[in-house]
Amino acid sequence: MDVGMMMVFASYGWEGCSDQRVWDEEIRLAQMAADLGFDCLWSAEHHFADYSFVPDNLQLMTYLTALCPNIDVGTAAVILPWHDPLRVAEQAAVLDNLSKGRLRFGMGRGLARREFHAFRLSMDESRGRFDEAAPMIINALKTGFMEGDGPFYKQPRVEIRPRPSHSFDGRIYAVASSEDSVRSAAKLGAHMVMFADRPWEMRLPAIETGRKLHRELHGTEPPHLMLTEFCICSSNLAEAEEEARKYQGKFVESNFYHYEFLGDHFATVKGYDAYQQKAEIARKTGLEGAVNGFMQAASWGTPDKILRGLEARRDLLGTYELNVAFRFGGTPLEVSERGLRLFAKEVLPVLKSWQPKSAKLAAE
Secondary structure: OOEEEEEOOOOOOOOOOOHHHHHHHHHHHHHHHHHOOOOEEEEOOEEEEOOEEEOOHHHHHHHHHHHOOOOEEEEOOEEHHHOOHHHHHHHHHHHHHHOOOOEEEEEEOOOOHHHHHHOOOOHHHHHHHHHHHHHHHHHHHHHOEEEEEOOOOEEEEEEOOOOOOOOOOOOEEEEOOOHHHHHHHHHHOOEEEEEOOOOHHHHHHHHHHHHHHHHHHHOOOOOOEEEEEEOEEOOOHHHHHHHHHHHHHHHHHHHHHHHOOOOOHHHOOOOOHHHHHHHHHHHHHHHHHHHHHHHHHOOEEOHHHHHHHHHHHHHHHOOEEEEEEOOOOOOOHHHHHHHHHHHHHHHHHHHHHOOOOOOHHHHO
């Protein structure tokens, strides 16, 4: 199994924590993960708020590819509607050349209304912008040329320099949290990226839909799903449960606030119907119910408990890639470091020994 570490860069849950300290500590964890045998360093893109502030994850990964020369780097994800596709392709080509083909390029369309507003963009256009920009960028990274004549991007044919010099086959990822995004990822031939925020049994139908569509469109088996999650790992189960409820709970709270899940705007925004359903569940169950659901899906506990949960997930979903965050929701650095080291020592070697496996339900 391929296992990466997710970098969130959040100060939500800390009082008086400077942005510089957040970044310094996250970079420290990245160096540890690289030294401890993880396969890839990943980062989100978010702006303007303590929920997460990584305004340019391609720039961040350009730094990390030099700081950590023996690990892949990835974006989970570049939010395409907030960028010009030509500039994204150029930046990705530069990073991939500098890293000698170590970039895993992930894309998303964005979800936070407050971020769209700050960029003076309408969320109603996000699906159209993503579906137009993504194939333009993928084609540019494949051929070295970009062009487009869609409603959003009138791009004359132009050559990307430096020219992409490594194949991106197998290195394209797309966030797939909604049914629309699942279909979009399948059309692109990308790894689907999902976050551990609800029981995986709820996700399986959409995952199977994406896999089926990929086979129909491309005539090949789909690339492995990547699951991104937020982990608390301890040798003491009671301690881990207490910390998980506190820090995973604080992360869920920040998620509610940042994405305004208790609001009703998803019902009126084009292409976000699936999130309206999530918002309705959130209003019905409240924060406590959402935290309980999150803890059912995410990994926490002793290494043995975490492994049993990940194995059950593999039985359900088949082989997947894993992307684990250890610092979020106000988790103190010492707790994040302890979890990262223990996970690397007792969980990571077992995961890396797993052979490819089909999902039980999918195979029946």
